[in-house]
Amino acid sequence: MKKWLALLLLPFVLFFSSNAANAADDITGHYFEQDMRELIDLGYLKGTIKDGQTFYEPDRNVTRAEFAAFLVRILEAQNLEVINPKSFSDVKEGAWYYRVVQQAAEMNIVNGNPDGTFKPDAPISREAMSAMMNSAFEYKGIKLPETELKFKDTSSISSWAVLSVKRMVAAGIVKGNDDNTFRPAENATRGVTSAFLVRMINELKTPPPPPPAPNFHLATVTADATTKVKEYETYDAAKAAATQSNHVVLKDNKVVYMKSGVVAPAQIHPLASVLYKTSGFGDHYFSLVAGTETEFLDAGETWVKVKFNNTIGYFKMNEATLHPTVKVKGASYYKAEGGKLTHYTYNVNTDTYGAFWFGSSGSMPDGKYSSKDGHSFSGNGNTYNMYQYFNVMPLYTKTSYTAEQLNDFVKNNKPDFAANNTILENLGQAFKNVEAKYNVNAMYLLSHAIHESGWGTSPLAIDKKNLFGIKAYDGSAYESGDTYKSYEACIEVLVKEYLLDPTSSYFIQGWKANGEVVGDKELGMNVRYAADPYWGQKIAGYMYRIDKYLKGNERNKYGISVTLTDGVNVRNDASASASKLYSIPLEGTPVLVLNKVTSKTNEGTWLQIVPKNLNGANYEKTFVYSHGGPYGTLMRDLPLAK
Known part of the structure; x- marks a missing residue:
């Protein structure tokens, strides 16, 4: 049996470095000393020697990538072929963890975050570790029994981790603390990890009963x-x-x-x-x-x-x-009332509703309407087709509202739970500074911050000046979220690194780029930025509220047209012989229309559009061919809610 156990644990030699020492070390008397020494005695858990003393760092946090590597080795999957590599934006080829993370994902042990990241260097929480171990057991075909959780803080365990924790506790792999708490969001240290791994290995030693016949x-x-x-x-x-x-x-x-x-x-x-x-x-x-x-x-x-x-x-x-x-007891719907359009979203799993202000109800009479896409509505025996301006407005245009006006909106519209929070009501100038530097709309940036930070009340916003949840992930959002020296620095990182990075970003190119609008799951940032299909609608709703409060100078300021094919060329004049400045890669991409121009060379109707002046571009005038000439029809005007 020891020989078998030694073979199972052999991969740990590759992960823990340097030799163990018999002299005093930093785990003597530690809570997890026994668990760590079990691995040390077998020669698999090693430390580093400095000035004659061995350091095992029992209290150093283990990262998500490190724990993925542990599980790959325990499951003897180092040679597993990755058939469907995942496109984690922060797991690059060449990184030491690239292969093990992809192998863990192949076995369905790890998942990425809704924003396409994995957060390999973020510390792993106790509940996230439980979930990954449960997935590892399931990969081996082992369905562990469950038990009732009686920790004082059971209610704080994330819903996605409850089943895994029940199984890990039932198997004795994960235990609570002396005060009968579980502390699900607490980071897992090398000591905790060693204890979990020893118990997991012992559980794996017992062959599972044959699975029951499909039922x-x-x-x-x-x-x-x-x-x-x-x-x-x-x-x-x-x-x-x-x-x-x-x-x-x-x-x-x-x-x-x-x-x-x-x-x-x-x-x-x-x-x-x-x-x-x-x-x-x-x-x-x-x-x-x-x-x-x-x-x-x-x-x-x-x-x-x-x-x-x-x-x-x-x-x-x-x-x-x-x-x-x-x-099915309910369904999502829209309600028009007093010129306002509210979206009531239904969670069919929990039989609960949420609601948010989307925009204007336009020509729709007051009443209840259904819509699958947020622009084609049916109700009261009629159908309506209209788009909310801020949901499809390209964000490479500056708002006319001043820093003081943006601050004034926050001061006079923040909800009761944010009454004593003054963060966002003093950031109008920061949003305008970033807008001036990068040509990304300040009203959008404020709306995005309101949505992600809960009007500035989130712990990340208060303690880490992180307004957008950057690098925060489920299970350890606070611990892994980035910290910034100022709120303006955070705003600039969002724009520079996430929206405008020339190699891969939401506005420029790469798998994230689906149009420069907040949008939905068909087009825009919402496609890849958030798993919530109504993330774009919610931000557009805040933009609508800002504009309405500030007298409506922005909504429907321009007409909006969309491309009807991929690769529509943008030129410096209304002629096919004019110089091509850039192209619009995706069908359905909205543009802001300044004027409709009849070609002087019998080439039909052209649209003068707002230039996409990002990353240093400074186009004075830009035109796209629309229709009525020899090139077919390339653009379609969108009906906007009045």
Whole structure:
């Protein structure tokens, strides 16, 4: 058995460096001394020797990348071939952790964050470590038992980690503290990690019982009950038997097929699910936050085919929750009232609603409306098509509002919970300074900060001057979030490094770049920036509120047109022979229209548009061909809510 254990632990030689010493060291008397010495005695946990003393650093935090490496080695997966490498923006080839992070992701042990990052150097929390270990056991086909959690702070464990913590506690791998707390967000040290790993290895030594035969049931559903009808050995057999509208297929009491209904990303870590382009889970479109409604189209044993707005894609079955139509109790909707359009969003998993002010109700009479995309509405027997200006307004244009006006809005509109917080009401000049330097709209920057920081009340905003949650991730957001010397420095980092970086950013190029608008899941920052499909609407709503309070000088200031094809050329005059300045890469990209110009050379109608003057560009005049000439129709005017 010791020989077997030695082979299992052999990879640790590669991770812990230098030799152990018999002399006094820094773990004598430490709470995790016994756990660490178990690894030391086997020769796998080593320290560094300095001035004759060995240092094992039991209290140094372990990073997410380091723990991923631990698990890859414990699972003997160092040679695992990565079929579908993940595009983590901060995990670059050449980094020591690149391969192990990709291998851990291949085994579904780690997930990225909604913003496309992994945060390899961020410290890992106890609850995040529990979730990764649970995923490692699941990869080995081991489903650990669960237990009721009785810690004093059980309620503070993130919903995505509760199941994992229940299993780790039941197996004795993770334990609470002496004061009967779990401290889920607390960083895990080398001492804690050693204890977890020793217990995990011991659990892995015991061969798991053979998995039970697949347990598929055909069942009928009503609003109040689900009744099993017949058991089948295979998923396909059960699915074939589901011929009636009230039939579903269950696996371990989870709905895995239905005739119609709503599918939502499950309420599990990381509270967002990836929507893939195929059932093989290769390339993906974007992520959606848990509870988001999508239309069910079909399902297989490992996948669910859905439609979200105009996008058809696939969720992994274990990351989705299927809700048969008869059991769905609500739905998202829009409400027009007194000229205001409010979006009521429904979380189908939790049967709860949220609400936010999106913009103007335009020509729609007061009432309740449905819309899949936020611009095509139906209700009261009528249909309406209108876009909210700030949702589709390119952000490379300066606001006319002054720093004092932006401050005044915050002072007089912040909610009661922010009544004593003065951070944002004094940053108007900082937003305007960044706007002047980079040509990114200051009203947008303020709105983004309001949304991400809770009107400046978040601990990150107060303690770390981090207004946008930069480098914060679930489970350890406060600890991993970046710290800035000033609020203006934070604003500048958002713009310079995330919006305008010439190699990969939301406005310039790369996988993040989907248009210079806040947008939605079809186009704009929202595609990749946030898993919340209504992130762009919420920021547009704040911009609308600012503009409305400041007398409405900005909304509908320009007309907006969108490209009807990829690669529309932008020229310095209204002629196909004029010099090309740049091109607009994506179909559907909005531009701000200054004038419509009839070509002097019988080339139809051209649009003079606001130049995309970013990263030092200084175009005086810019034009795109629209329609009416030999080049077809390349642009379409958007109907804007009045």
